[in-house]
Amino acid sequence: MTTTTRPDILCIGAMLWDVIGRAPRRMAPGADIAGRIRHIPGGVALNVAVAMARWGLSPAVLSAVGRDPEGQALVAEAGRLGVLTGWLTRDTGLPTDCYMAVEDSQGLIAAIADANSLERAGESILSPLSADLAGWTGPVVLDGNLTEDLLAAIAVDPRLAQADLRVVPASPGKAERLEPLIAARRGCFYLNRLEAEILAGRACPDAATAAEAVVARGAARVLVTDGPDPAAEAVANGPTLTARPPTVSVARVTGAGDCFLAAHLAAALSNQPRQTALRQAVEASAAHVSGKDVP
Incomplete structure (x- = not known):
């Protein structure tokens, strides 16, 4: 460990470089047009951690990051953004992971996530829970870039038995990895509508x-976003809440769900009512899509 600061929240999952290509107009399949390409810190776990730091909290990431130049630069940039990186798994002998996406004026066209190093590192990223972070009872964000086997192990891991689990699939293609946590009745789930439909096993109108x-x-608690349409929070034995996001122009889409989760969790940690927390989440997500960062 390289830090003595006790984190407020643990974010377990992907920490990598995002390579995002964005076109200023609608793209057809096979199109080749001028645009902008950005290299920015990314991965669900790191995105949430960076957003939590903007809310004034001290987040730490448990992930696998290589000792290659890309990894060294990523760790330095994460630290600059307020993320605690002293509990990362670094000595894997593997390169730092990467995510590549293409977006146009309407949103995401396609993406490829190379989280091979994280997947191969497996349970080793959880080793701090047996040392400096033993007895953790605070919030933990889990992302679906973790393997299904590791998520299943986390669902029954005694080191996290008292933790407040916040779970996000990372993409519709990884939604089914969350089944062990649902079966164990663990965690609050943050999904988009397609991911929720996959887990529900049927189409849903909203x-x-x-x-x-x-x-x-x-599941005991589930939040679902639906692009510009109202988001919702459902709980077992309680009323379902909805909130419509503000209307904004689309400047980016990657990371919007992570901003939603961070804003909602920040509100929950300050004991805000459910409706206030949901409203804060949809506003933060919309601000991110418009190109702004909040708070």
């Missing part, structure tokens, strides 16, 4: 219906 369908599968 976020509220989708959130209720995942709760019916066994």
